[in-house]
Amino acid sequence: MTKKEYAGYEYVENGVCAAQGFTANGLNCGINPIKTKNDLGMIFSEKECTAAAVYTQNKVKGAPILVTKANLAQSGGKAQAVIVNSKNANTCNANGVEVANAVCKLTADELGITADRVIVASTGVIGAPMSVEPFANAMHELAEGLSIDGHDAAAKAIMTTDTVQKEVAVEFLLDGKKCRLGGMAKGSGMIHPNMATTLNFITTDVAISGEMIQAALSEIVKVTYNCLSIDGDTSTNDMVSVMANGLAGNAEITEKNADFDLFKKALYVVMENMTKMLAADGEGASKFLECSCDGAPDQETAIVVAKSVIRSPLFKCAMFGEDANWGRILCAIGYAEAEFDIDKVAVELESEVGTVAVCKNGAGVAFSEEEAAKILNKDEIYIHVHLNQGEASAKAWGCDLTYDYVKINGDYRS
Amino acid sequence: MTKKEYAGYEYVENGVCAAQGFTANGLNCGINPIKTKNDLGMIFSEKECTAAAVYTQNKVKGAPILVTKANLAQSGGKAQAVIVNSKNANTCNANGVEVANAVCKLTADELGITADRVIVASTGVIGAPMSVEPFANAMHELAEGLSIDGHDAAAKAIMTTDTVQKEVAVEFLLDGKKCRLGGMAKGSGMIHPNMATTLNFITTDVAISGEMIQAALSEIVKVTYNCLSIDGDTSTNDMVSVMANGLAGNAEITEKNADFDLFKKALYVVMENMTKMLAADGEGASKFLECSCDGAPDQETAIVVAKSVIRSPLFKCAMFGEDANWGRILCAIGYAEAEFDIDKVAVELESEVGTVAVCKNGAGVAFSEEEAAKILNKDEIYIHVHLNQGEASAKAWGCDLTYDYVKINGDYRS
Numbered sequence: 001m002t003k004k005e006y007a008g009y010e011y012v013e014n015g016v017c018a019a020q021g022f023t024a025n026g027l028n029c030g031i032n033p034i035k036t037k038n039d040l041g042m043i044f045s046e047k048e049c050t051a052a053a054v055y056t057q058n059k060v061k062g063a064p065i066l067v068t069k070a071n072l073a074q075s076g077g078k079a080q081a082v083i084v085n086s087k088n089a090n091t092c093n094a095n096g097v098e099v100a101n102a103v104c105k106l107t108a109d110e111l112g113i114t115a116d117r118v119i120v121a122s123t124g125v126i127g128a129p130m131s132v133e134p135f136a137n138a139m140h141e142l143a144e145g146l147s148i149d150g151h152d153a154a155a156k157a158i159m160t161t162d163t164v165q166k167e168v169a170v171e172f173l174l175d176g177k178k179c180r181l182g183g184m185a186k187g188s189g190m191i192h193p194n195m196a197t198t199l200n201f202i203t204t205d206v207a208i209s210g211e212m213i214q215a216a217l218s219e220i221v222k223v224t225y226n227c228l229s230i231d232g233d234t235s236t237n238d239m240v241s242v243m244a245n246g247l248a249g250n251a252e253i254t255e256k257n258a259d260f261d262l263f264k265k266a267l268y269v270v271m272e273n274m275t276k277m278l279a280a281d282g283e284g285a286s287k288f289l290e291c292s293c294d295g296a297p298d299q300e301t302a303i304v305v306a307k308s309v310i311r312s313p314l315f316k317c318a319m320f321g322e323d324a325n326w327g328r329i330l331c332a333i334g335y336a337e338a339e340f341d342i343d344k345v346a347v348e349l350e351s352e353v354g355t356v357a358v359c360k361n362g363a364g365v366a367f368s369e370e371e372a373a374k375i376l377n378k379d380e381i382y383i384h385v386h387l388n389q390g391e392a393s394a395k396a397w398g399c400d401l402t403y404d405y406v407k408i409n410g411d412y413r414s
Numbered sequence: 415m416t417k418k419e420y421a422g423y424e425y426v427e428n429g430v431c432a433a434q435g436f437t438a439n440g441l442n443c444g445i446n447p448i449k450t451k452n453d454l455g456m457i458f459s460e461k462e463c464t465a466a467a468v469y470t471q472n473k474v475k476g477a478p479i480l481v482t483k484a485n486l487a488q489s490g491g492k493a494q495a496v497i498v499n500s501k502n503a504n505t506c507n508a509n510g511v512e513v514a515n516a517v518c519k520l521t522a523d524e525l526g527i528t529a530d531r532v533i534v535a536s537t538g539v540i541g542a543p544m545s546v547e548p549f550a551n552a553m554h555e556l557a558e559g560l561s562i563d564g565h566d567a568a569a570k571a572i573m574t575t576d577t578v579q580k581e582v583a584v585e586f587l588l589d590g591k592k593c594r595l596g597g598m599a600k601g602s603g604m605i606h607p608n609m610a611t612t613l614n615f616i617t618t619d620v621a622i623s624g625e626m627i628q629a630a631l632s633e634i635v636k637v638t639y640n641c642l643s644i645d646g647d648t649s650t651n652d653m654v655s656v657m658a659n660g661l662a663g664n665a666e667i668t669e670k671n672a673d674f675d676l677f678k679k680a681l682y683v684v685m686e687n688m689t690k691m692l693a694a695d696g697e698g699a700s701k702f703l704e705c706s707c708d709g710a711p712d713q714e715t716a717i718v719v720a721k722s723v724i725r726s727p728l729f730k731c732a733m734f735g736e737d738a739n740w741g742r743i744l745c746a747i748g749y750a751e752a753e754f755d756i757d758k759v760a761v762e763l764e765s766e767v768g769t770v771a772v773c774k775n776g777a778g779v780a781f782s783e784e785e786a787a788k789i790l791n792k793d794e795i796y797i798h799v800h801l802n803q804g805e806a807s808a809k810a811w812g813c814d815l816t817y818d819y820v821k822i823n824g825d826y827r828s
Contacts, residue, residue: 059756060748060776092744092777126741127778236745313727314823321824327540330506331650334474342473362474363506364541403817409728410735 001273001280001288001380008172008262009269015151015167018182019205020247021046023146026153029138031130032087040135041157042142042150043082043201044111049243051079051119052214054221062089062237063096064120067104074116077210079243082119082201083107083135086158086186090122090130091236102132110143119241123160123186123199126236151184158186158199161283161408168273174262175250179206181266185274187238198225198278200240202270206263207246208253215256216264217242224271227303227396228279229311242267279397280380284404287319290397291383297390301338305385306396308336316401319381324349324372326358333385344388351378415687415694415702415794422586422676423683429565429581432596433619434661435460437560440567443552445544446501454549455571456556456564457496457615458525463657465493465533466628468635476503476651477510478534481518489530491624493657496533496615497521497549500572500600504536504544505650516546524557533655537574537600537613540650565598572600572613575697575822582687588676589664593620595680599688601652612639612692614654616684620677621660622667629670630678631656638685641717641810642693643725656681693811694794698818701733704811705797711804715752719799720810722750730815733795738763738786740772747799758802765792 003011012018024043032039051072055065072079083103090096104118122130145153155165169182187198221240246252253259280288291309296302309315312332318325329347347359349372356372357365375381417425426432438457446453465486469479486493497517504510518532536544559567569579583596601612635654660666667673694702705723710716723729726746732739743761761773763786770786771779789795 058745058748059750059754060744089741092741092773094777125739126745127773236741236748313819317820317823320820323824325539327503327506327650330474331472331540334472334650336473340473359506359541363508401820401823403820405727406731406734406815406817406820409731409815410737 001276003273006269009170009266012169012171012180014148015155015169015182015184016043016201016203017148017151018169019180019203021205021245022203023148023150024154025142025145025147025150026157027138027142029134031085031134038153038157039085039087040138040142041084041154042107042146043154043203044146045080045203045243045245047245047247048078048080048117049245050208050210050213051077051241051243052210052217053119053239053241054217056235056238058236060091060236062091062122063093063100064090064122065237065239066097067100068119068121068239071104071116071118078117079119080113080117081107081111082121082241084121084158084199086160087124088122088128088130089124089126089237092127093129099130099132103135106135106139110139121199121237121239123158123237155184158184160186162186162281164281166274166277168270170266170269172262172266174206174248174259177248177250179248179250180204181206181270183270183274185278187278198235198238200274202240202242204242204244205246205248206244206253207248207250208244208263212253212260213242213244216260216267220264220267220271223394224268224275227307227394228275229307229396229398275397279399282399283408284402285399286402287400288380289319289383289399290395291385292393292395293385293387294393295387295390296392297340299392299394301340302392302394303396304338305333305336305387306394308332309383309385310396310398313401316398319376320400320402322373322376324358324369324376326364329383330359330362340387341389346386346388348384349375350382350384351375351380353378415690417687420683423584423680426583426585426594428562429569429583429596429598430457430615430617431562431565432583433594433617435619435659436617437562437564438568439556439559439561439564440571441552441556441559443548445499445548452567452571453499453501454552454556455498455568456560457568457617458560459494459617459657459659461659461661462492462494462531463659464622464624464627465491465655465657466624466631467533467653467655468631470649470652472650474505474650476505476536477507477514478504478536479651479653480511481514482533482535482653485518485530485532492531493533494527494531495521495525496535496655498535498572498613500574501538502536502542502544503538503540503651506541507543513544513546517549520549520553524553535613535651535653537572537651569598572598574600576600576695578695580688580691582684584680584683586676586680588620588662588673591662591664593662593664594618595620595684597684597688599692601692612649612652614688616654616656618656618658619660619662620658620667621662621664622658622677626667626674627656627658630674630681634678634681634685637808638682638689641721641808642689643721643810643812689811693813696813697822698816699813700816701814702794703733703797703813704809705799706807706809707799707801708807709801709804710806711754713806713808715754716806716808717810718752719747719750719801720808722746723797723799724810724812727815730812733790734814734816736787736790738770738772738783738790740778743797744773744776754801755803760800760802762798763789764796764798765789765794767792
């Protein structure tokens, strides 16, 4: 996945440890029986952070979601550490909240902070009992090993069916200070619009109030993670958290000024890249798909249309089969829940080798199947939908539907 | 698929020709290059019928949908014939309406009726040009071959990726008269709730007004076809039409009386069976899935919950893998867009060999994986969701998500 360049934002290494004052670590604590696979990760800030998060909208919420919400409420939007495990979602367990609280306490005691400063998260199988024991046994080693290099071990610890670890960080100037913002994410299946999406932890050394983090996060999540669809399912455990420790030394952002916009843009760059990485690594994916929709009467319409295309199983199968079956794209545009004139719609398919127009004014146009096949033979496919009835635009991301998606999810628990 | 028995309704043969006065035929007119595959079907009533239809809610509507709507409006809800082709949807074609009107004219001229008495429908690839020629060449032979036995050839003519033809008919008493109601349907992929669903033609010899047909159809489609989901896609060409010629001799039903209820029940029995046949023959399906939801505060909630489970790709993959991964069921219940208390929910899995409870009070319960595996090894799986917070119930139908679904839709056009 090529990273798109944004003026003023430079990509840097070290993921969640790119920003000053953050360290991380990851290891196997025994939840995952494969000992070479990390299943527990930690992120720590040497200075207390302002923090905010967005959560899954599923009525079934993992216990860690409930506990993190309660912690951030009790601390007044302060946090200093993240503790996260994979392989067990700690969801639909009778003692789930008790376990999650105990994990926070263990983490806090080890790090010398209070339990309400801990963001806790879990991902994995729903409804499998979870005990505190593996956490208790590993906590000291985990904390002792915290380092800047630990971003790698932490990013590995949250992988489930992911085939690659996902980290992005950027450096930018704000109030004359060099700032950094970086993150790590996991996820590939069970990702669906209208939610916080997947597990995602973002750290920054910008000084910014919790309210302003929340404002930026809520806005950006709408046009990044919430425009990602792998399979239309909505997970029970998804969360995006942002922690800001202020070590960059800028004047604290407390209102929607120019600095806020610079921060928001940094968040967008990192989250857009994460979203694209998640799409490209969708369960069983063989192709990355990006659908842009422009010429929409308003942004909501553009989002709904782009997401409708990206979510269509028939379209996703056609992309897997490298078939320029544009009728399915138009069909998915047609059932998008928005008001617009379908007879003005034009569609193009693009990849690195070229672009082909397949539909104009809501009807098919003659095109070379050979040319289309060449374009669709590539790994990154861009679908451009032009509504031709306004100025608003949006993008949505996803992947093709393949044999491997079925295989992975046909025997996930085993 | 075993047919469920309903007191007072007896299953009979002959599909759309079960009711008095109806004949049908089907043949290959050359739209499908495979000459042994019927691609054109006709249904004819010797007496003019009252008629009503429900249509796809996709903004992209096939030309035949527009023409049928216009015909029924012009004739004041009267019809006498159906003409339907497969292999080409006549959708997104610049001259689509022109072609569909010409096909109606050809049909009407051949049968000695007016063009506005013709219900026209098409199914197949979207955006492929279609000419009148194959219809013109075949029309005489098609009409000449009309017979009661022709229900079979007609049912075959509407099959696309269907692996079996779909016909159901029932006999029942109404106003002391023996009545029949029967139908044929096609469809397996691109079937999604909130629409008329797939191509479906129903005929009856009951005497009933067009308004009352419409009232019954709109009510029944909501709890049958609209509770069916194969892949979440919504087609551009879907329609269910009902034609009633009154030859049974009952006093015409013109209001919602006891006779109306008997008619509505007949429609339900036929349409529920069709829905289950469509689910069992979903593209690539290896298992039929029925999700019932009871104990709901209202029927809308029950429908939304049952459909949410049936539609979840992750759940569908788990069923393909015969994995009792109930967490995915609870997850799908949790993101259903309805208001209820998730902590009261119980879930059971059932097949012909037994039932296993997997979840109570919104949390997992211990169960034998071996027993669950035996149950899920069967071809028809029943998922029972008990919300335990009301009296309303509903069912939804679907199938598992398999390698073959991906294969079929990866190279549909070729």
